Amino acid sequence: MIWYDTIEQNNLTLHLKPISIRDLFYFQYSPATIFYVNKEKVFQEVYKKNSPINREALSFIIKKTDGNIFIDSSDYEEVINLQQGNLRKTIRSISMSKSLKNIKKLINLLSLNLKYLYQNPQSDNQLNLQYQSIISTFNLIIENEDVIPFLFQEIYKQKHYYIITQPFISSLNLLSFLLKQKFYNKKEMENLFVTSYFKDIGMSSIPFENYEGLIQTEREKKLFSNHPNVSVKYLFGRLPLNLNNLNIIKHHHSYHSLVNKDLREIKNQNNESIILGFETLLVSVMDIIAGMTSNRPFRETKSLFESLIVIKKVMIKDYPKEFTILVNFFKRFFAKK
């Protein structure tokens, strides 16, 4: 490598940002020049800005780069803007045509934009768009419950970081259960669905690269255990969530602790009085099941049966009848899927 190449490489190292192939979905033209690291460990251009993006182009890029691609960080904002626009357009077209193609696009763009929200949780633009999208998804399900298995299939297929897929999976579990039990009216179901979906936004305080691995350092453990409080901080006054919803978010991991501890013990350890109602339990339980049965790079996937054994520990003392209803629901639900 000659000296001016070295300068160019240093410059690229400073300005390039890794992105995923998914960030390029639904574009007609590449919003940025795409780079990869070649065999000599040198950044090399693989696809030019404004070149057409289609299935063939994406396969070419994946083949050449193994999916490890980079763009100039100054182009990243534009990628986000364009993908926000794609999600807005998809919400509008869903209201006219509920084709499986449109629904699949909605789920893909919802996840992609959730990633952008985690990267910038202060963005009102991104938060409002995510809220509108999840309300549209809720209405889509309410109008046609038969779409639920397809939604599960698509979200599992995406293989995003668990932090991106888990809110949707646990909220979908929750809504499926609520729809069958008929405990709540439409507005209450909508509130719980939204609450469950946004409960982990505080996880955005954990560096993104750690989502794929174990949370190891004391600082990361602290950040993780504090994420329900951070979620409340991010959401308070920014989304139409009432105090009850915010309390559910604040305590959505209290029941997780019951797996190893007793409720009285948890209450004694906390200075404030914990409000742990049935709705908090439901949100929490669906989250535990979604977490245990999903693929995570650092933990073995458990079966639904194994996750229900854990849930039994949590529910059996205070909610034995509800536990039986839950077991019966999942038995029927998974038999159908």
Ligand SMILES: [Fe+2]
């Ligand atoms: Fe959480």
